Amino acid sequence: MTNDLDIFVGNTTLIDEEVYQLWLDGYSVSDAVSLRLRSGILEQTGATVDVLQSDTMDHYRTFHMLERLLHTPSKLIHQLHFQIPPSRQAMLIERYYAFDEAFVREVLGKKLSKGTKKDLDDVSSKTGITLKSCRRQFDNFKRVFKVVEEMRGSLVENIQQHFLLSDRLARDYAAIVFFANSRFETGKKKLQFLTFEDFAYCAEQMIQNWTLGAVDSNVDDMDVDLDKEFLQELKELKVLIADKDLLDLHKSLVCTSLRGKISVYNEMEANFKNLSRALVNMASKLIHTKDVRDFFIDLVEKFIEPCKSDKWTLNDVRLFLTQYTTSAHTLDAFRHQALWDRYMSTIKSCLLKMYHD
């Protein structure tokens, strides 16, 4: 005797959070059943495997039907088809849009195109996340990207408004959208020590300071694209390294104020010109798209790695960058104070965030 049809429909849609997670994680019904078996649910409830199988199928069907609505969360809120309490709706949306750290590190900064989607099986085998889950996460990124890409107003707010995500998750998505748009390279081996959180922090800093939205709050793409004018102007900073006098003066000012305060004084003094050149050169090249993409590699290769090899502590880096930034203000010949601050404040925040093992 086989059950052709086996369904359970509640007036209030029954949602099992455990099964939902298994579904999100891309497990097939039979995998989900065996995972649930291992959790010892049968012993707790005295149920049989058949019951578990039927229950899992039921939930999967429900989630499958809900998925269409989850693509546009506002529909889920207003639809009449499934009666779901608001707190449950929020849970469904939040979990559906949640992503795996391992996955996001693979995809962050990549173009959200069909090509990338095709490569997801590699990502899947590398991360151990099921292909189904990878696809969901990728599609989520792409969907959010498509919706907010061309929109005015704050990126985070737009995401929040359209996808009804929590503040935290909306910020993460803002970072993902920002990275995907500028295609920052994050996958190189040298960058592997950086977490998504590091990148998300950097993205937030860059959105706040370097995008069009930072100066004008009423333009298209204001939070997504970097302020081209600003990038153009960054070339002006080159004077700090091109002018030898200025560079020396800058160095002596920094050294004077850091003497006795920094633990790696000698190394700092020896390396100052290299570090300064690295930071200023990066600034001047950011107008090129390719250099924008390499932004994080540059930061790591040209600043973080030299410092690390000289065993700078985080505090040393902080002291140095603070002093390095403020000392430039006292250089009379240097006239791009505002520009310098706009550039350096973000660089400093990013470097400090990224300076860890």
Next chain:
Amino acid sequence: MPGKLKVKIVAGRHLPVMDRASDLTDAFVEVKFGNTTFKTDVYPKSLNPQWNSEWFKFEVDDEDLQDEPLQITVLDHDTYSANDAIGKVYIDIDPLLYSEAATVISGWFPIYDTIHGIRGEINVVVKVDLFNDLNRFRQSSCGVKFFCTTSIPKCYRAVVIHGFVEELVVNEDPEYQWIDRIRTPRASNEARQRLISLMSGELQRKIGLKVLEMRGNAVVGYLQCFDLEGESGLVVRAIGTVCTLDKISNTAFLPACNSPSKEMKEIPFNEDPNPNTHSSGPSTPLKNQTYSFSPSKSYSRQSSSSDTDLSLTPKTGMGSGSAGKEGGPFKALLRQQTQTALEQREGSPHRFCRRREFPFFTLTAFPPGFLVHVGGVVSARSVKLLDRIHNPAFVGIMGNTRSYKLLDWNSFNSDEPETRDAWWAEIRQEIKSHAKALGCHAVVGYSESTSICEEVCILSASGTAAVLNPRFLQDGTMEGCLEQRLSWQPGFFSIGLEETSPPGCGFCHIPYDELNMPFPAHLIYCYNCRKQKVPDVLFTTIDLPAEAMVIGKGCLIQARLCRLKKKAQAEANATSISNLLPFMEYEVHTQLMNKLKLKGMNALFGLRIQITVGENMLMGLASATGVYLTALPTPGGIQIAGKTPNDGAYEQHVSHMQKKINDTIAKNKELYEINPPEIPEEIIGSPFPEPRQRSRLLRSQSESSDEVMELDLSHGKKDAFVLEIDDTDAMEDVHSLLTDVPPPPGFYSCNTEIMPGINNWTSDIQMFTSVRVSRLSNINLTNQTLNKNFNDLCENLLKSLYFKLRSMIPCCLCHVNFTVALPEDEVIQVTVTAVAITFDKHQALQTSRVPVEKTLQRASTDNEEQLQFPLELCSDPLVSQPFSPAKEVLENASSHTGVPAAQRATSVDYSSFADRCNSWIELIKLKAQTIRRGSNKTTASLDKASPLAEGHLRHRSVPSCTNSTVSVVKMTPLSFIPGAKITKYLGIINMFFIRETTSLREEGGVSGFLHAFIAEVFAMVRAHVAALGGNAVVSYIMKQCVFMENPNKNQAQCLINVSGDAVIVVRESELEMVPVQPSTAVSQPASAGDVTT
């Protein structure tokens, strides 16, 4: 031109993409009523159109208003080709036709397409201006209220219960018309939906006319069913109970919606310290019942004896103020009391005639006192061969006319147009005569059903034979009924009856003559009163009466049975089915009896036996709720007797089985907390103070002269039920008895409204429908394997439910309703609809404590007043009996102990029900004050009085619905929503949907298809209720779920018919927000003893 229907199309949302090129839709709407159609403008390129149309006005007869549904079609405009339909919304405007229900229908409706399901939503506003029609010969019956609820609806009181009403309408089924061959499935489905909508509208109108003829104003327990007879047509039939209802406009007098019947049962347990028992104090909603009702009695006494002003208040002045309103009828009651008693003896008034024809009542719960005795279940079945229904309107388009000879015992002519009517009349006649044989003049809990397979149809009717209190049924005794309605205290009815029947057990007493019994049965003196005979077991189709005294909890008991039959045609088929039927009935009955004994219980309520006919088998499924009635004897065990006593191994086997059975019985007794006091060991461990108290009394009593009776009672225990194992079949039966697994801990189930022994429901409810279709392996089907398969199917389904709902523990599945269908060979479909309600184990303890403390605190305050009042009640023994709550409560507490009345005062432990007495005395006090103020006849004082009452009772007359953002609509098959109070009935919901697919695999197979469809049906019901302004559906029932599939063609079709009552409920917690009036004004007597002595 008696009505103007106005419709406004506001907006749409989430429409589907109809134009692939633009990914958008150019939507417009057609609004159709009768033959008139209006259109909105096209709203181009949007999935969220804002039509904001003008008011479309239809000027129509009220007859059409009742029959026709409003049809709204959303289309996509297409310049070059035909416009594509997106979907439709049918709106039943019936709820707008009676004044007390909804005034406007406004809200978002899912746009439904029979092929694609829900496709977006549309916002519609509908209003009706009804002009008064004074035409006496009108065909419409606007204003007659319909309720699916099978008890008197909560905000009404029954003035008269007139009796049975039935009607049926027949038509050709569009699915089988020749035109169906050339039209699209969508068109065919829509034609069917529309036709059924029309037919049920017409049916309702016709029933309404009968109601008006009977001088009623409402139909309660309205049950409408469709018989899809295939080629021979479509029958829509309905039965119901005609009542004259009166709205209780002052909510302070309303009972809470919580299971009223609970309350009386609790009473003996009230001061129980054990959390497992189910008592409630004044702070639980349940108690409100007591509050609201008992005082009204005393109130009426008061008003009639001392306050003449009140009696002058005209009855029509209802709604103005509490005092005046209530006073009138009560006064009248007293005057008429003797008069009606006389009338009653003189014989029935002529208005009685119609009801006399079939004294049936579809109600399953009654005002106390209505039910005098219950005889037992009566049922009748008849096998008929379907023939094309003679319907002149469709003669023209009938293509092939295969004519069948009618297999009909009374040899009705098949050409007779009223064939179906005659069939039912015949069955009803049989039921009536069965009832008569049981010494009963009425049938309650009556229902009818059919099972159709090809051209064979089994018609079934069943009910519970009963003796009713005649005073209820007479038009002249409306106040009597009113009083009944208001007084939930049992024992009231002893007046006017020749013999006094004690409250908790009266209904169990046999109505038939002991020496002239219609069937063999053990009769024993009632365990309660020891005066009347009771049967050893009692089967009924009704809910457990409120006054019934029960020990422990109840449980769902099912008997399941399959019988193979040969495939046959026409008469031969019908004959073989009718030959099988008696055996099935017998076996179902035996199984029920065995299972009942196995549970250690002695009565079944809500019994529903469904016999389903298929191509090659018959299925029988009986569901009922078993309980242990204190009035009936303890069931004996089950004894197994082997046939071959010499075989040692066999004997061992038998004794092993016997042991297993005994263990199961013992386990069940523990599980359901059945510990009748006769067994001394259990007294110690008993969580119930009531049995303890009782046993003490029994002992003390046995010292007196009642020895004989005691002996007589114990006789029941020896009466074990013997099962003979003489062949493998019997062995199977015994095995199957033992395979029924009890629900996991924390779960209870019943198929009645409420579960005896549980009362502290939380508002956490989950209504659900579960469907399983199982295909039997074709090889070697025998009755045994079939039985086992069917049994497993049902058991697994239950297990699955328990697992799914495990987060609701502790919980009870209430109103579990199984239906079985045999859609094709070797395929069984089981559909279950029920509601899971979480209850609170701990709350009971707390609430039961409160009243006791209160009593102590208040004991000394305000003594004289409350003393004078109840004493006055008792001063006139004749009249006070029905009115005095004190007496009744006392009786209730003590009578079931079997102590003679004179002994009561001394033997009953007063403290055990002191808190109970509190509650009503509190109320008496409260009322007394209300009356005093009310008698000033100034509105100001009335206003002053009512907030006190309301505040205290935690009622508030203004319904306030909070969920403005997301309108949550609760659904339940019960007549109430736990933890909430129904403030308004908005009208009946009766919807019929068809869903079809030609891409079954793509929609997730049969499960995906049906899952989505049922969810859609729920959604559409919710949307209609929300648009009526409601927030809940009570008495919800899925009457039909016909599923057909053709996997080879990748097709499936399903028809669903649901109904229920749309209501507005207000959560009790919201009501409690209202500050409670200082309770000092209401004082308590020291103990009940003060009252009675």
